[in-house]
Amino acid sequence: MWxxxxxxxxxxxxxxxxxxxxLGATDAARGRIxxxxxxxxxxxxxxxxTDIYIKEAIPDVSEIVMDLPWADEAK
Incomplete structure (x- = not known):
């Protein structure tokens, strides 16, 4: 069957x-599962x-919102 x-x-x-x-594990990790x-x-x-099945490093993404001092200058 396979x-x-x-x-x-x-x-x-x-x-x-x-x-x-x-592949499924890696895709899920990429999707932030x-x-x-x-x-x-x-x-x-x-x-x-599970870490063995996830085939590439998925960087942690911070959810912290910060005001950057130079961001106001661009407006």
């Missing part, structure tokens, strides 16, 4: 089901395992 699905979606021969899970939620969806008992 081979048929991979052929339908034109996935390279070396791809495995875990590769698709890793919390690592804990990704861990739950992947049914991992350890966040370290």
């Amino acid at each position: 081979k048929r699905a991979a052929k339908r979606k034109k996935i390279e021969v070396g791809a495995m089901f875990k590769d698709i899970r890793a 919390a690592t804990g939620e990704v861990q739950t969806q992947l049914a991992h008992t350890s966040s370290q395992t």
